[in-house]
Amino acid sequence: MVDLSVKIAGISMKNPVMVASGTFGFGREYSRMYDMNELGAVVTKGITLLPKEGNPPPRLFETPAGLLNSVGLENPGVEGFIRDEWPYLKTLQVPIIVNIAGETVEEYRRIAQRLSPLEGISALEVNISCPNVEKGGMAFGRHPDSAYEVVRAVKEQSPFPVIAKLSPNVSDIREIALAVEEAGADAVSLINTVLGMAVDVEKKRPVFKRVFAGLSGPAVKPIALRMVYEVYEAIRIPVIGMGGIFSWRDAVEFILAGASAVAVGSAIFSDPVAPLKIIRGLEDYAARNLQTRISDLVGLAHRNAAEF
Amino acid sequence: MVDLSVKIAGISMKNPVMVASGTFGFGREYSRMYDMNELGAVVTKGITLLPKEGNPPPRLFETPAGLLNSVGLENPGVEGFIRDEWPYLKTLQVPIIVNIAGETVEEYRRIAQRLSPLEGISALEVNISCPNVEKGGMAFGRHPDSAYEVVRAVKEQSPFPVIAKLSPNVSDIREIALAVEEAGADAVSLINTVLGMAVDVEKKRPVFKRVFAGLSGPAVKPIALRMVYEVYEAIRIPVIGMGGIFSWRDAVEFILAGASAVAVGSAIFSDPVAPLKIIRGLEDYAARNLQTRISDLVGLAHRNAAEF
Amino acid sequence: MHQAEIIFNEEVARGIYLLRLCADKVAESANPGQFLHVKCTKVPHPLLRRPFSIADTHREEGTADIIYRVVGEGTSILSQKRPGEVLDIMGPLGRGFPSPPPGTLPLIVGGGVGVAPLLFLAKELSKVAGLEGRAFLGFSTGREIFDTEVFESCGFSVELATDDGTCGKRGFPTELLEDFLKGEKKVQAVVYACGPRMLLLKVKEIAASCGIPAYLSLEERMGCGIGACLGCAVKSAKGGYKKVCRDGPVFEAGEVEIW
Amino acid sequence: MHQAEIIFNEEVARGIYLLRLCADKVAESANPGQFLHVKCTKVPHPLLRRPFSIADTHREEGTADIIYRVVGEGTSILSQKRPGEVLDIMGPLGRGFPSPPPGTLPLIVGGGVGVAPLLFLAKELSKVAGLEGRAFLGFSTGREIFDTEVFESCGFSVELATDDGTCGKRGFPTELLEDFLKGEKKVQAVVYACGPRMLLLKVKEIAASCGIPAYLSLEERMGCGIGACLGCAVKSAKGGYKKVCRDGPVFEAGEVEIW
Ligand SMILES: Cc1cc2nc3c(=O)[nH]c(=O)nc-3n(C[C@H](O)[C@H](O)[C@H](O)COP(=O)(O)OP(=O)(O)OC[C@H]3O[C@@H](n4cnc5c(N)ncnc54)[C@H](O)[C@@H]3O)c2cc1C
Ligand SMILES: Cc1cc2nc3c(=O)[nH]c(=O)nc-3n(C[C@H](O)[C@H](O)[C@H](O)COP(=O)(O)OP(=O)(O)OC[C@H]3O[C@@H](n4cnc5c(N)ncnc54)[C@H](O)[C@@H]3O)c2cc1C
Ligand SMILES: Cc1cc2nc3c(=O)[nH]c(=O)nc-3n(C[C@H](O)[C@H](O)[C@H](O)COP(=O)(O)O)c2cc1C
Ligand SMILES: Cc1cc2nc3c(=O)[nH]c(=O)nc-3n(C[C@H](O)[C@H](O)[C@H](O)COP(=O)(O)O)c2cc1C
Numbered sequence A, B: 001m002v003d004l005s006v007k008i009a010g011i012s013m014k015n016p017v018m019v020a021s022g023t024f025g026f027g028r029e030y031s032r033m034y035d036m037n038e039l040g041a042v043v044t045k046g047i048t049l050l051p052k053e054g055n056p057p058p059r060l061f062e063t064p065a066g067l068l069n070s071v072g073l074e075n076p077g078v079e080g081f082i083r084d085e086w087p088y089l090k091t092l093q094v095p096i097i098v099n100i101a102g103e104t105v106e107e108y109r110r111i112a113q114r115l116s117p118l119e120g121i122s123a124l125e126v127n128i129s130c131p132n133v134e135k136g137g138m139a140f141g142r143h144p145d146s147a148y149e150v151v152r153a154v155k156e157q158s159p160f161p162v163i164a165k166l167s168p169n170v171s172d173i174r175e176i177a178l179a180v181e182e183a184g185a186d187a188v189s190l191i192n193t194v195l196g197m198a199v200d201v202e203k204k205r206p207v208f209k210r211v212f213a214g215l216s217g218p219a220v221k222p223i224a225l226r227m228v229y230e231v232y233e234a235i236r237i238p239v240i241g242m243g244g245i246f247s248w249r250d251a252v253e254f255i256l257a258g259a260s261a262v263a264v265g266s267a268i269f270s271d272p273v274a275p276l277k278i279i280r281g282l283e284d285y286a287a288r289n290l291q292t293r294i295s296d297l298v299g300l301a302h303r304n305a306a307e308f
Numbered sequence C, D: 001m002h003q004a005e006i007i008f009n010e011e012v013a014r015g016i017y018l019l020r021l022c023a024d025k026v027a028e029s030a031n032p033g034q035f036l037h038v039k040c041t042k043v044p045h046p047l048l049r050r051p052f053s054i055a056d057t058h059r060e061e062g063t064a065d066i067i068y069r070v071v072g073e074g075t076s077i078l079s080q081k082r083p084g085e086v087l088d089i090m091g092p093l094g095r096g097f098p099s100p101p102p103g104t105l106p107l108i109v110g111g112g113v114g115v116a117p118l119l120f121l122a123k124e125l126s127k128v129a130g131l132e133g134r135a136f137l138g139f140s141t142g143r144e145i146f147d148t149e150v151f152e153s154c155g156f157s158v159e160l161a162t163d164d165g166t167c168g169k170r171g172f173p174t175e176l177l178e179d180f181l182k183g184e185k186k187v188q189a190v191v192y193a194c195g196p197r198m199l200l201l202k203v204k205e206i207a208a209s210c211g212i213p214a215y216l217s218l219e220e221r222m223g224c225g226i227g228a229c230l231g232c233a234v235k236s237a238k239g240g241y242k243k244v245c246r247d248g249p250v251f252e253a254g255e256v257e258i259w
């Protein structure tokens, strides 16, 4: 029997497979399709202080093995979340991680504060990497100082563990990872979407109103994997890996590269039960490789790289 | 009739479609397959001062809609190039752009010097963005100061126009573009490969000996396009766009985003005559859109973005 | 999610395919206007499912049909599938067309492959005894016309338009609708429409000016298909955005902005 | 580059397919050991062509065969192609097996689908009147064996090995080669081998210890297939790297390092 359970940043998960923020709504949508309690953790759509209506259509555009999105953090705001979504979420038996975003450090602080009475939240994921909003978001995640500030502010307010979600749109992601570790983050998650765009050749203009959008899906996997590998060597807090995970093989790649847990995002659109298939695939892989604990595989590629 | 010709950085090309460095060898390999004089320009494999044997296998790994390479700049060195490759290249009727790389600023300078007597070179492309070598390469392209220095040094030596080839592995590519423009570059080309990696789940170690490798192909197109769009707004010298161009539509996207010319790289492996098909596709597109000069399309997406 | 076996997949008009699936759950519960979210491939590219309106169901046989036009990679992969192969589908999803209030005249306006969900609608409406209706259908050209006879057998009188005039009137089906409404003063009617954006826009205008309700089936690029990703936004008349997959694809014309 | 029509594409042993192409240019000029670089799809994924050894040609009919094992996306797409479809191929590419000097005994060692180029070799060698040879062939299991009788009809006496002992000797074909060479002192022979890396490594050792030349067909991940991208490197015994696509795929065992 393989022990799939992992404990990261104080969150006990029965397996290391989470669903990525923004791709699973607030869980309810998928609840009719399968038992969400089989997941390692559920990460909510990003929540802002005030409700946000998001960007005009089109919000999605498919690219080779990838997806550009410009949703623009549409969400009901923290009050709406507490009123309409939390009552359902808190009944689940699976760790709930609430993803939060703000335009100012103060906003992050106030969301964290407002969420702090909600018993049952397993962690906050601090999104300093959303490329689809006018202010805040990725702007914070591209500089070590502002990343530090945001995480520090949330950490001060939050009774829950804090996960910093990093942007890949930087020269050296290790710098940012080090800054958020120093700010007290309990874990980092990466990557958020890669800044990209598409042009409509008939209309001869950008596909998206905001011109740039966030690239996710299998196309970005090699980039995400590289960043997980880099960050794993730079910091001591655990890494949650994501970006293009489509099959159990991809999940294994991330774990070997140093991810203590992984999140499945865009692949859910292709196959809503992809996370469950990945859990089963991980279990089989570990069994085949005579590992009794999945956690023993974390970062193994670093140790084996030397043997080349 | 559509006029496909473009003149950038003093290079007159009969159409805006070049082949990307490292994907077309020194031309000869493809000469049996078609008439290379139909291309806009041929860019050679990267040349270093001394011969370089390159990295151990594996050097290639396929990813979703993409390709990781760790060739490591295998090349015969500038003397070998002059002796074995130039005699053939100079007989061609197509502009030849020689791609050069070095481990130190001094090396770049010396290669440029050594090439300067070769009448018939149309331009040097200064590779400050190769991710597959121990020293130099991308290290120069990630900081405005070192990018400036290298381009300055080459520009001082070279009687030919100088194109700076930029790395996408930066927080803000406009900064680098501005620096090389200031250093005297006559054009910029982007993107070189995106830093990525792959893990072998059976061997439980990185696929590549050097761990990280360069990602190219359709997977990176949205990223490349975004960077071309950004750089076009930041600088006044022309932009040569590349990264994942697979069909004429992709080429049009780059041109509308601001590229005065484009280069086809990895797609050549899938279809050696892809560049020719793209030229024909561009011509048809321009005709359909009642453009008599392809150059009138350059950057059109910027002007039309306002109309949203 | 179901694994549905393909029973039939053939070209029924130029570039237009009819695909019949063995999918009893869909056949049991589907309403006209709802759609299936179809996985075209197992490999990571193309990544997303493709939405297609349900064009018919046969409860007894447990089958459901979609009718699709080959326009890109996904539909071209689909067109190569053969009977016996299994397709991964989600659905029926979304909210379909409401029934007309008793005594109202259903007016159907369809353009091109947008006719697909209206076929299913006509069949359902025909279950109401003695129902009569009108169908105004437009196609690019004669060779792309399909299944118009189904409307007739469902009690609809059909008028055709083609862009090139090869069949029926040269022009758009919205012109046929306009002509009809001009003739009938104060008719109690309801319009059901599906087709290109321009068609929907025009139908909205016409219906508004005649003061009759119109239900439009919209299209938007989709990720999840079930309201989780917020990708398929359409501007709501009340501000903010509705989601085509969850709040639609069928909307009352006044609910949404079509631009 | 040619557009070659598929004439035949069927499973000939478990997971192993024979694909016959109408490709007269290939049929005219191909030498055993050369390969075709095959485009499996038109869409941007999977991006690269797949290399396959030429397994036979028929000059009169203008056809060329490849034999492939379904191992991943590319080969699984290939296996779904039907006669009449057209395949985009490059080739014949690379350098094949040299002929044996007159009077030398050709010893063929093949493992699994590595047998493919050796079939073509055997057929070519059999054109030399009275030629005799030996073929030592290994497969995982009995159900994956294909075409061994071809070697016999070409004048080779065949010995088989399978990993699981279901057919022939339990073990590897290199053991058969070793046994044979032990029996024959000072034989004038030349070894031709294709198969998994371990097989090639072992053949190299055996040949070196017996002082006979060996020609090995190597595999490496390929981009261009013609020496332009420098992707398919294999360490040269003299330092630096050879390119499998241009300098090989067949190398004299001493030229390259196999690890
Ligand atoms: C609710 C709904 C019902 C539909 N019903 C039908 C139907 O019954 N018959 C039919 O032929 N078509 C229908 N469509 C349109 C159909 O989904 C697209 O034609 C199809 O997705 C194109 O896929 P492709 O890969 O061939 O094209 P590509 O252009 O290669 O697709 C690229 C991406 O754009 C999306 N896309 C392209 N066109 C559309 C479109 N018009 N609407 C939404 N997304 C699009 C694709 O889903 C894909 O993600 C419907 C769309 C929606 C939203
Ligand atoms: C010169 C040469 C001749 C070959 N001849 C044959 C033959 O006759 N019959 C046969 O069945 N196979 C042969 N192979 C191996 C064959 O190319 C691979 O099995 C095939 O490319 C796998 O593609 P895939 O998409 O199914 O697998 P995937 O594993 O999905 O392929 C992923 C990538 O890895 C590459 N790759 C995977 N396996 C190999 C391999 N063994 N060698 C080189 N590249 C690989 C693919 O080309 C592709 O780029 C030959 C390889 C070479 C280099
Ligand atoms: C439609 C969509 C919406 C997203 N919304 C959010 C969000 O609200 N907050 C966030 O931190 N990340 C968001 N992301 C990023 C994902 O959580 C994830 O980091 C990214 O998509 C990479 O993973 P993937 O390739 O598996 O999708 C979103 C991604 C998509 C595709
Ligand atoms: C195999 C390979 C070798 C390359 N070698 C070089 C090189 O020597 N110098 C250079 O500047 N870029 C090199 N590149 C980068 C390409 O020129 C190009 O910038 C990149 O591949 C993106 O374009 P593409 O997606 O069309 O391939 C190489 C790319 C590949 C795939």
Ligand code: FES
Pocket: C221, C222, C223, C224, C225, C226, C227, C228, C229, C230, C231, C232, C243, C244, C245, C246
């Ligand atoms: S497609 Fe995801 S919300 Fe509609």
Ligand code: FES
Pocket: D221, D222, D223, D224, D225, D226, D227, D228, D229, D230, D231, D232, D243, D244, D245, D246
């Ligand atoms: S595959 Fe490009 S050099 Fe061999």
